[in-house]
Amino acid sequence: MIQEAMVNAFVEGAVELDEETSALIARRKRLLGPAYRLMYERPLHFTRGEGVWLYDSEGNAYLDAYNNVTSIGHCHPKVVRAIREQVGTLATNTRYLHGAVLDYAERLLATMPPEIGHLMFTCTGSDANDLAVRIAQSYTGGKGIIVTETAYHGITQAVSEFSPSLGPNVDLGVHVRTVPAPDSYRSADVAGEFTAAVEAAIRDLKRHGIKPALFICDGIFASDGVFDGPPGLIRGAVAAIRATGGVYIADEVQSGFGRTGEAMWGFQRHGVVPDIVTMGKPMGNGYPVAGVAARPEVLEEFGRKSRYFNTFGGNAVAVAAASAVLDAIEDEGLLANAVEVGAYLKAEFRALAAEYPVIGDIRGAGLFLGVEIVSDPVAKTPDAMTATRIINGLRDENVLISGCARAANVLKIRPPLVFSRKDAAEMIAKLALVLSRLA
Ligand code: PMP
Numbered sequence: 042m043i044q045e046a047m048v049n050a051f052v053e054g055a056v057e058l059d060e061e062t063s064a065l066i067a068r069r070k071r072l073l074g075p076a077y078r079l080m081y082e083r084p085l086h087f088t089r090g091e092g093v094w095l096y097d098s099e100g101n102a103y104l105d106a107y108n109n110v111t112s113i114g115h116c117h118p119k120v121v122r123a124i125r126e127q128v129g130t131l132a133t134n135t136r137y138l139h140g141a142v143l144d145y146a147e148r149l150l151a152t153m154p155p156e157i158g159h160l161m162f163t164c165t166g167s168d169a170n171d172l173a174v175r176i177a178q179s180y181t182g183g184k185g186i187i188v189t190e191t192a193y194h195g196i197t198q199a200v201s202e203f204s205p206s207l208g209p210n211v212d213l214g215v216h217v218r219t220v221p222a223p224d225s226y227r228s229a230d231v232a233g234e235f236t237a238a239v240e241a242a243i244r245d246l247k248r249h250g251i252k253p254a255l256f257i258c259d260g261i262f263a264s265d266g267v268f269d270g271p272p273g274l275i276r277g278a279v280a281a282i283r284a285t286g287g288v289y290i291a292d293e294v295q296s297g298f299g300r301t302g303e304a305m306w307g308f309q310r311h312g313v314v315p316d317i318v319t320m321g322k323p324m325g326n327g328y329p330v331a332g333v334a335a336r337p338e339v340l341e342e343f344g345r346k347s348r349y350f351n352t353f354g355g356n357a358v359a360v361a362a363a364s365a366v367l368d369a370i371e372d373e374g375l376l377a378n379a380v381e382v383g384a385y386l387k388a389e390f391r392a393l394a395a396e397y398p399v400i401g402d403i404r405g406a407g408l409f410l411g412v413e414i415v416s417d418p419v420a421k422t423p424d425a426m427t428a429t430r431i432i433n434g435l436r437d438e439n440v441l442i443s444g445c446a447r448a449a450n451v452l453k454i455r456p457p458l459v460f461s462r463k464d465a466a467e468m469i470a471k472l473a474l475v476l477s478r479l480a
Contacts, residue, residue: 046208048444048453049432051079058083061098080443082433090115093457093464095441106456106468107441109409112298112323113369114459120326120365127361135162135355145360148367150334152305154314158337162330162355166294166321167195169331172349173317174199174255176335177288179343180316183252187242187282190219191447193264194257194292203257206264216251218242222265222447223274226402226413227421231268236277243285255317256282256289260296260307266446267404267411267453269301275311288316288339294331295409298323299370299458302379302407310406326369328362329353375458379407382465386410386454389469397476399427408460411445412452423448427479434475440468 051066058066065086069077085103089096092114095103105115113120135142146160163169178184186203188194193206201207202214213219220238225231239256246253256278262268279289296307297320308315316339321331331354353359369375387403390412394400401415414431416424428450435442445453456464 046206046210047078048446048449049080049429051081051084056082062086081436083436085436085441092116093460101439103439103441104464104467104471105441106454106460106464107443108457109295109300109455110322111327112300112458113326113366113373113375114457115327117326117365117369119369120328120362123361123365124328124358127358130357132356132358134350134352134357136350139357139360141357141364142355142360145364145367148364149332153318153334154309156314156336157318157334159335159340161333161335161340161349161351162359163321163332163351164329164353164359165195165331166292166319167197167200168351168354169294169319169321169333170194170200170257170290170292171197173257173290173319173333173335174203175347176317176333176340176343177255177290179346180339181252181254181287183254183287184216185243185246185251185253185255185287186214186217187239187246187253187256188217188219189222189258189262189265191222191265191445192219192257192259192262194259215249216246218245222262223268224266225268225270225404232271232274232277235274236281239278240281243281243287247285253282253285253287255287257292258290259292259294260310261301261406261409263295263409263453264445266413266451267409269310269404269406269409272310273312275308276313279313279315289313290317290319291315292319294319294321298366299376299379300407300409300455302376302383305370305376307406324366325359325362326366328359330355330359330363370458373459376407378460379458382460382462383407383410385462386465386469389465393469393473393476397479399424399476399479405454408454408456408458410454412454413446414450414452423450425449428452430479431472431475434478435471438471438475440471 087095188203191206194204203217223231223235291308318334324330390403398418402413404411414424414428416422443453
């Protein structure tokens with residue numbers, strides 16, 4: 042049997058489904074082929090979204106506490122209007138002069154530390170990481186890559202080779218070394234251990250004649266199990282990769298655009314300035330737009346040697362969508378909302394943990410939260426089965442979350458940044474109900 046790498050993946054035949062759902066699944070499999078996965082024991086079929094709500098084909102409303110692409114809310118009117126107006130006016134690419142792409146780059150770069158001076162456009166996060174690796178390898182002259190052991194960075198040939206969360210059937214590159222995620226739940230000196238692991242990976246690459254090029258991590262270690270801290274956690278690892286001539290790539294596809302609350306970017310929580318930053322998902326609130334920001338000196342040689350053109354990356358419509366997203370983040374005070382509602386959720390999770398010992402740990406920053414489910418809170422034994430029951434129990438109560446981590450036992454909670462305290466209270470009430478039914 043092929044091992045299922047995706048947490049919370051639908052398993053055919055596990056539960057009985059209605060006729061319409063079964064027919065859609067069969068048709069999908071016939072047409073899209075065998076590589077796709079669906080979420081939940083009973084897959085969902087949505088036809089409409091608005092704000093924090095998704096509606097299924099029968100008009101039932103689901104509270105979305107999971108989708109971070111539509112990060113400022115489903116079908117945000119500002120983004121919809123911007124896309125509609127731009128696609129009806131001009132839809133060209135970066136081979137022509139266009140002021141809006143420059144205005145956007147200026148604005149986006151102003152949210153980053155001053156050392157980061159250029160922004161390049163791609164269409165997806167995978168595309169951004171693929172480009173970032175080419176740039177890093179060109180700058181450093183090395184090939185070696187260090188990632189966390191359940192990291193996900195994307196799907197291109199090069200990027201899948203350092204996305205271990207794709208599972209044991211997808212080979213890692215011979216130039217790739219994995220390090221354990223910085224597990225603050227189980228380690229007393231998580232920063233020290235993480236630094237030591239990255240240093241050991243650097244030594245091992247060198248021992249095999251591979252020059253280290255880069256250390257890449259997602260700003261909140263999302264697929265590793267949501268590890269937010271302590272602040273400064275990755276500083277030692279970044280110093281180690283730089284000391285050997287490599288660079289640090291901050292993958293902000295998950296943690297960027299205000300997701301972690303206090304700052305626009307996840308890496309800012311750790312007080313480090315990356316050499317390269319990749320971004321995507323929430324950048325266009327559903328319109329495909331992604332990017333790579335870099336220090337000019339890191340990009341210099343790459344730019345001299347290779348030309349870059351990405352047909353859809355940074356096209357006029359993408360930039361219009363992305364600008365509207367920045368407007369909404371600023372105008373609606375979404376970072377502050379993420380801080381406030383995130384803190385409220387954490388406090389409520391803690392209150393539930395006092396009652397339900399299956400909740401072993403509560404982590405995260407802003408509106409990216411992880412709740413670790415364990416069978417024994419003293420031994421901290423991961424309990425994937427119970428996590429799966431909670432995720433599907435919530436789905437049956439019309440609340441959407443999912444799971445992550447190597448042991449598939451961490452609830453991944455990542456609502457749109459417009460999630461209100463009232464929405465959060467509703468989610469907590471449903472979670473309490475699901476937990477009460479577990480026993
Ligand atoms: N990096 C991270 C941290 C991600 O979570 C993802 C997508 N889940 C990607 C990169 C790849 O992005 P995309 O699916 O847009 O290619």
